[in-house]
Amino acid sequence: MRLLNRTAGRLSRHRRGPLAGLVVLLLGLLISGSLYTALAPAQADTQASETEQVAHGKKLFLASCAFCHGKNGEGIPTVRDGYQIGPPLAGVGAAAVDFQVGTGRMPLTQPGQQAPRKPVVFSQEEIDALAAYVASLGPGPAIPDESDYSIEGLSEEERQEAISRGGQIFLTNCTACHNFNGAGGAMPRGGYAPNLHDVEGKHIYEALLTGPQQMPNFSNGNLTPEEKRDVIAYLGSIRETPEYAGFTLGGLGPVSEGLFAWVVGIGGLVVGSVWIASHTTRSKKSKVNA
Incomplete structure (x- = not known):
């Protein structure tokens, strides 16, 4: 016990000595210099x-x-x-x-x-x-980083939820220009909404963020990063979904379908009616001549 007291007393006298402050200062400079030498080159590079x-x-x-x-x-x-x-x-x-x-x-x-x-x-x-x-x-x-626009790290249930949320956001904000399945469409003043089926997720995220051409920009205050990711997930699911309905007509919805119905459907009926009428008339004339 006496030995410990003597040792503590000596240390206490040295701490109050004139060289103690200089030693502490030199020790601090040595430590800070070592840290700077270790970290500064990487930052400079x-x-x-x-x-x-x-x-x-x-x-x-x-x-x-x-x-x-x-x-x-x-x-x-x-x-x-x-x-x-x-x-x-x-x-x-x-x-x-x-x-x-x-x-x-x-x-x-x-x-x-x-x-x-x-x-x-x-x-x-x-x-x-x-x-x-x-x-x-x-x-x-x-x-953006890949983690901003990819759902690879999510579970299957979380992926389906992200796709469902993205579909609702896309149908609310994007279908007026890109139509319901992202096939694109005409815009005023010679512009057009491009087809999104073969666009990378990173570029879709950047387009949402910056608003190129006639497209409005969706800042993180309008659509959160997670909502942007969900929209991209929905568009990816459209690309992966097979078409079971025969002719897709470009996926342009009622416009192309209505045009097809008028030109092919009603047009075919008109041509068929004219053909039937013309052949019926000829058969009556042939009977009279006989």
């Missing part, structure tokens, strides 16, 4: 990589996009007030770039009411660089 990606994206942008969107993404107005060759890109976010360039809509071949889907021009690495550069112009929606 990440920042350098992001800077290089943005610089690469800017070069691609100046070569392929600046003609319409301006050298700094400010947009280029036309002679007519309120019209622009290319809109400003500050604030559209990386998601808009990934959608437009990843589906081949951009670069635009020629001006028109709507940018059609085309073969993709850039590689995924170049698309990521362009998206990083545009994202650096102003804050905007980021490119």
